[in-house]
Ligand SMILES: Nc1ncnc2c1ncn2[C@@H]1O[C@H](COP(=O)(O)OP(=O)(O)OP(=O)(O)O)[C@@H](O)[C@H]1O
């Protein structure tokens with residue numbers, strides 16, 4: 001049995017019959033210790049998928065199983081890095097992280113908790129800003145706080161929704177390594193949502209494209225057979241890397257083109273409007 | 282340099298930004314394009330104030346003339362030409378016994394203001410003398426277990442102001458302690474919301490006078506055994522009930538509409554109900570709660586005057602009413618002084634609340 005399993009998931013927002021299905025027939029299983037990346041276009045339902053897994057929303061049909069148990073709500077075992085950072089603006093950087101750590105380790109003493117906070121804030125190189133409030137930080141700094149907050153809880157499974165989107169290449173690279181480091185240390189499980197194929201290839205064991213919604217469903221998976229630890233510069237010469245990268249990008253371009261033609265067809269629709277609809281005017 | 286920055290920050294913060302511009306004007310630190318701004322923020326209000334006083338002066342004068350003509354005309358028809366002439370010269374002489382009773386001019390109001398201050402100083406001195414005189418006696422009385430003798434003289438205008446402030450703060454605190462907790466419960470629970478909604482909708486628009494009467498009916502009976510003067514109790518409770526609605530509604534709304542992202546954080550961190558309320562829900566609704574409290578305080582101050590008047594509770598409202606009843610020569614001018622004092626205090630209270638509000642509020646987009 002897989003560590004995380006999604007069986008025939010359908011998700012519709014709202015209750016009406018005519019509500020569009022955001023996700024259709026999603027099947028996914030992740031083994032313990034695996035690092036899986038999901039790439040997809042904007043609006044395709046990636047955040048919806050993440051929220052189903054972390055327990056913030058429930059599927060309309062189908063089931064999410066975590067270690068064999070249906071997911072009934074959120075859990076400290078699954079840490080989340082939100083796409084929109086979601087820091088609490090009335091708390092400082094340190095307090096934002098502290099609040100999470102305190103919930104995750106209720107038995108630890110105050111001093112221990114503060115030490116953990118300091119460690120993780122240092123890890124995202126925000127020690128000089130530890131007493132600042134989110135409004136005094138840049139977008140990238142906020143994103144790093146959000147990373148620190150999620151990782152400091154030491155979750156068994158790390159769920160990341162485009163966690164490094166707002167960062168420059170250098171910081172991004174550093175944080176990718178930090179995340180890989182933490183993931184590798186205790187052989188945790190990770191799910192990464194990203195729009196950057198290279199990031200996916202560098203970090204993940206498998207990349208799965210999410211086909212654009214509505215009715216988004218998962219495409220065929222691409223295995224990344226590159227030895228760890230991976231090295232960015234060496235990887236560029238790896239024939240395996242080139243092949244996988246091209247295959248994924250080709251696939252994404254294909255579904256992108258499909259979407260365009262579908263959109264074009266949709267514009268030709270007017271003469272198909274029902275009779276009584278026209279009669280109303 | 283550093284100091285001027287902090288001053289600028291502070292004055293901007295409390296909404297008196299023009300003060301720092303004014304300071305820049307005098308310290309000569311002004312850019313060319315700032316000049317227009319300075320003119321707009323200092324000269325224009327001053328000019329409009331002068332214009333206001335001028336118009337008031339002219340208006341008061343013409344009202345005075347209308348009233349005087351009418352009086353003389355009346356004397357002519359009722360008592361004949363001699364009486365009319367006597368009245369005309371009496372009015373012209375400025376004798377206070379025959380002055381037309383109408384809107385006082387700015388200078389009369391200013392004179393009344395000074396006379397009220399003088400009166401206050403006299404009463405203050407009187408009070409100090411009284412306390413000194415009774416100090417020894419009071420000590421003895423206290424030692425014997427008797428009540429001390431207190432000053433029972435007439436309160437001065439300034440005393441009335443402080444009594445009004447006391448009533449308004451008591452009322453405001455009452456509103457705060459009822460409306461904020463209740464608002465939190467209503468905002469958290471849709472069931473409580475539907476239980477209370479009709480109640481809020483019906484009682485919110487009720488006028489201060491009716492609130493006063495309602496509170497009077499209840500408090501009078503409750504305090505039936507007590508010999509103490511219940512007018513203060515009745516008036517501050519009425520003020521509280523009149524003014525608490527804005528806070529109640531805003532608190533409930535703030536608590537009910539916490540940003541979904543913050544709720545998601547609370548869920549992912551698995552905060553307990555208490556933690557969730559105190560660490561997430563309340564901080565995120567503080568700005569709205571304070572907006573409500575600001576409205577509450579200004580409503581409280583506004584209805585206070587009417588309620589003091591009805592309750593015969595000492596304060597500015599009673600002062601205005603007594604002056605109106607007493608109809609002395611400078612009563613109208615004193616009423617106008619009270620009007621300005623009420624307005625200025627209301628403005629200051631509003632500024633204080635605005636400052637606190639700026640202090641606790643945050644930009645909704647900050648964490649996102
Ligand atoms: N709470 C909601 N209620 C109704 N519709 C929603 C809700 N959340 C998302 N949707 C819809 O579901 C679809 C997928 O949204 P989602 O946020 O999952 O996309 P995404 O892939 O994360 O996009 P992005 O890359 O821009 O973050 C969108 O069409 C969106 O309008």
Ligand SMILES: [Mg+2]
Pocket residue numbers: 046047048083161
């Ligand atoms: Mg998203």
